Amino acid sequence: MSSVEEFRTEIRNWLRDQLGGEFAELKGRGGPGREHEAFAERLAWERHMAAHGWTCVGWPEEYGGRGASVAEQIAFHEEYALADAPARVNHIGEQLLGPTLIAYGTEEQKARFLPPIVAVEELWCQGYSEPDAGSDLANVRTRAALSPEGDAWVVNGQKIWTSLAHESQWCFVVARSEPGSRRHAGLSYLLVPMDQPGVEVRPIVQLTGTSEFNEVFFDDARTDASHVVGEPGDGWSVAMATLGFERGVSTLGQQVGFRRELESLVEVARRNGALAEPRVQEGLVRAWTGLEAMRAHFRRGDVEPSVAKTYWATWHRDLGELAMEIRGAASLLAESAPYELDDWQRLFLFSRADTIYAGSDEIQRNIIAERVLGLPKEARA
Template sequence: MKLGFSAADEAFRQECAAWLQEQMDGPFADIRGITNLVSKVDRRRLWEQQLAAHGWSCIGWPKAWGGRDATLAQQVIFAEEYARAGAPNRINHIGVELAGPTILAFGTEEQKAKFLPGIAAGTDIWCQGYSEPNAGSDLANVRTKARLDGDEWVVNGQKVWTSLAHFSDWIFVIARSEEGSQGPKGLTFLMMKMGQPGIEVVPIGQMNGEAEFNETFFTDARCPADSLIGSVGDGWRVAMGLLAFERGVSTLAQQMQFRNELDAIIAAAKANGMASDGVVRSRIAKAEVGLRLMRYGALRMLSNTDLSAIDGAALTYKIQWATWRRDLGELAMDVLGQAGEVVDGDNYHWPMLPNMYLFSRSDTIYGGTNQIQRNLIAERGLGLPREPRGNL
């Protein structure tokens, strides 16, 4: 077996790499290397629109809806080159990689025409209304309610850890539409406009001094009756389909970000002499091996032709990268020493590596805690008996 890309794919790599380099060296140099999601939001909105104007916003989508019909190999290449160029983390990742593919897979033609153009153009930023105070990793426990009132849905409840809700234009919401239902039954998947009366967003301060996450409160918030994706009570199937898209090509871009972080650690170790420490060298080597294994695992996962299914590789991927990056953050701080614990100024902003360390503490929690991931691997991947449920 020959592992590699075709000549046409390599030509595509050169095309997208040249364009990205031109942008990051030129008009968007001021947002190069930004890894958090709340810095220079206005500039990054313009960046989303610049990507769209040149056909790079959602290359895997059909051409009819603003994409390029890019092959899987091309999507992987673009994701890698995007991160390699130091382009900023996409503030519309949720729209492009989650909401859009879900609408394409489960939405009607009318819904596609309503929602997709704004995502593809980079003008509509989306956020995700899944987790609640008592329904984080246990998504089937959501309590937010939706009831049909004439030709509108009325939504009441609370979501939490809503990334970027404070400047998003739209949110997709999992709500309980059948009174008395429990678990995955009786849920409905709704698309709602942000900024309307009845939706309140409260930022959650993080220990790195930023606030990417929010609490989102719904008090008689409304959306049209035809804003539901799928059918009434079919929300769980749509929600699980969306989570399968979450483990898509963007995982390769995520890994390229990890590559940049590991390279920064290596550079810091060489600069301050820590590279001569045998234990540090061993830990760097272990991190390098882990990163390469993640790449091969992600490529194997993406080779699954049924992108709506979560197979064994997908089940293990979250716990793999989250644990690896948590350890990488600890390695970064050990290499930096005191220099990584102090920053100048009152309104400080941590540099990349200390910020990565602080944020990585959440990696093993959001998107399903490591403990929940182990249950999923055991029960769904290995077919072991289910963990006992119920009150203790």
């Protein structure tokens, strides 16, 4: 048996044993549009995973990980999804910030921040988007300046669409630290504590009726002068590296969830008779072939991140639309008052955001055109 198959068998058996015991009721909990479900219990589950060495499996062993190969990481994420294990609460710290600190952080930063991520003792959120700087991240206006004493960064501004900010202890913030700078220049990547008087978090109610993301206001918020990742003013390159990690191997586990959704939708179509309609048959075949192509491309491991993001986001949005068509008039009625949605309605509504967050499709297509295909850059006003 290969080392990858041994690794796959190990995590599969562990998940089977643990999710059959005290954590059995957490199976399938959480996920897009349902992040509020059993949050405290899912946090306890993830700390249980940490105690048994199943967090940050792809990190080097010297930083608390298992040093798993890419193939082993793929096996982990696939088995986790196949086990219907609960949605992770530490994704932003484990998959985004941690790898960024390993690549760009100082030894002091790694020693301070990596162990609490591995142990799931500190949760992180991402301070990127602003009201006038969503997919156009280079337009950020949140400011950061060193205090007169030089011992702290003082942050002022607003971030928006900040996932899980209301549950997080820390935020990595892209802020303009050089007055008069424009676009990609003069930005810094700061690690800012959330529990302080200068930080206000306001939940945003989504189409699903839940509040997974938030507005965050910084009013003379402070963080230690040493909490800048990379060089001051060079935050853009660090921020882009984080986005690259965001679209890593964990998306292969996401595809297992996509397959489960598609198979369930086929059953719905079979039960309500919609499967007899040629248009529905065509839609389901297109969804199946699209998912197979997605899996084949992603397993190669060399898919350009913008291509990957655009592909899966569009596929998932289209699946939500197909689900509404298959369910017909029933899709228009909430399960109960005042606004209790079923899984298909939640999928349809939440997947509208898939093509917007983490870089809208329009921005991703520009990146593909300019950086992959070598086409002329879009004219800017």
